[in-house]
Amino acid sequence: MTSETDNEEGQDTKPPRKRKKVSEHNKKTRTFSTPVKLVRIVEASLHLAHSTRLAHAYILADAQLDKLHEHLSDLVKIFATDLHPRWLTYNYHIVLHIADQIRLHGPPRAYWAYPSERLYRLMKQIKTNRHRNGQIEFSLISRTDDRYRVATALENLPPLPLVTTMRAIIKGESRQGARTIDDETDHGFTSSRTAKPMRLTLTQLEAVCSIANRSRPADSQPLIPLAASTPGRRENVANNMATRLNRIDVRNSTLAPQGPAHAATSDLSFCVVRIGGQKRLANFLYAFKHSFFEEAAQTMIHNTYAQIKVLQHQDWPDRHLFSESMWTELGYMLATRDDPQDAVISVEDIACVALTVNTASIGWTRPGMIVGIPT
Numbered sequence: 001m002t003s004e005t006d007n008e009e010g011q012d013t014k015p016p017r018k019r020k021k022v023s024e025h026n027k028k029t030r031t032f033s034t035p036v037k038l039v040r041i042v043e044a045s046l047h048l049a050h051s052t053r054l055a056h057a058y059i060l061a062d063a064q065l066d067k068l069h070e071h072l073s074d075l076v077k078i079f080a081t082d083l084h085p086r087w088l089t090y091n092y093h094i095v096l097h098i099a100d101q102i103r104l105h106g107p108p109r110a111y112w113a114y115p116s117e118r119l120y121r122l123m124k125q126i127k128t129n130r131h132r133n134g135q136i137e138f139s140l141i142s143r144t145d146d147r148y149r150v151a152t153a154l155e156n157l158p159p160l161p162l163v164t165t166m167r168a169i170i171k172g173e174s175r176q177g178a179r180t181i182d183d184e185t186d187h188g189f190t191s192s193r194t195a196k197p198m199r200l201t202l203t204q205l206e207a208v209c210s211i212a213n214r215s216r217p218a219d220s221q222p223l224i225p226l227a228a229s230t231p232g233r234r235e236n237v238a239n240n241m242a243t244r245l246n247r248i249d250v251r252n253s254t255l256a257p258q259g260p261a262h263a264a265t266s267d268l269s270f271c272v273v274r275i276g277g278q279k280r281l282a283n284f285l286y287a288f289k290h291s292f293f294e295e296a297a298q299t300m301i302h303n304t305y306a307q308i309k310v311l312q313h314q315d316w317p318d319r320h321l322f323s324e325s326m327w328t329e330l331g332y333m334l335a336t337r338d339d340p341q342d343a344v345i346s347v348e349d350i351a352c353v354a355l356t357v358n359t360a361s362i363g364w365t366r367p368g369m370i371v372g373i374p375t
Contacts, residue, residue: 040082046326047075053330055098060107069099151254198244198288202227205240207344208290208305212238220296236295242288248306253353253375255284255306272333272351272374273308275343279351281335281372282308287347304347311335314369333372 050071054064072095079092151170154163200208202225209223216223223236247256256268269284285307294301314334316327327334333354357371 036082040078044075044078046322047071047078049330050326051075051095055102055107060102065099065102068102069096072096072098195243195245195289198242200240200242200288200290202240204307204344205238208303209238211305211344211346212292212301212303223292234295236292238290238292242290245287245289245304248284248287248304248347250347250350251352255287255350255353257285258283267356270354270356270372271308272354272372273310273345274349274351275310275345278313279333280313281311281333281354281370282343283311283340284308284350305344306347306350308343308345309340310343311337311340311370331374333374335370335372336366337368337370 048071051068054060054068054071060068076092076096151167154167154170205225209225212223221236223238226237226239229235229237247254249255250271254268255271258267258269267283271282271284272279273282274280287304287306289302289304291300291302293299312335314336316322316324316332316334318324352374354372354374357373359369359371
């Protein structure tokens, strides 16, 4: 007789699970990774960065196309020599013909389907609400500074349907009363929709006269401040009354004073300006419109100027592959926020809006240094 415990043990026992037979061929490792020096990986990344910056340009000269082809060729050579040949797929051979395709069809920014891949990650931040009447409402789930960075990137993209949709979302939220940079009247600046009168200081007025005299005929009377005018003489006099603007549009982008609610990497006032024939990084404070009466033409002349803080330019250190010429070719600029200089320039001297890069993770930078990337 079998005991009850034997029956219970017999019920619990199950036949062993059949395992799939693994052939000797499958047991072998299929990985073909090869140890590569870190210097070669960095060098390949730099060639790719050079190529990307050149390929994203609106206009490419023949010399730039030749340099683009050189960087792409060096990138393919690194993959072909330092890595296993199996890593060099057919796609890497296609990049060798990119320069020829640009010569035939123009830069990639001319293509309507490029570069929509940059928007796929941003689409994840869009929230869709479907109402009972069938209306679909879109909203961008992000902070104010993120919305500004997204808007800046969208303005530099072709008019794709996806780009148009995202532009409408951001502008729609602004019209519906969302807290954007236009509505933050409590952060030291008012809305750009309401321009306010202001009085220029003597230093600002002298700078305005100096800028205006550069574009005026040499034989005409110079524009002088009201304080330096002579009573009873017919002179081109500039008064100190102006109209203040808290934001301006620069090449499809917007410059505005940075408020405390925005992150350091989303500086809305960061820009590249031309001063003395050189490009410098600067912070936009505000703009103002100034008018004066031209005696010779008997007309009013209207100009727009910007009050900025020019940052001190810094030279890039030469560290093996990271040379000064490399950073200059990429368009990256290095400056320090220590001892900025106040200046008044014409809005035409603002080259473009720039994005900031956090330098806290860069070991050789000092506190207060900042990297600017022109858009």
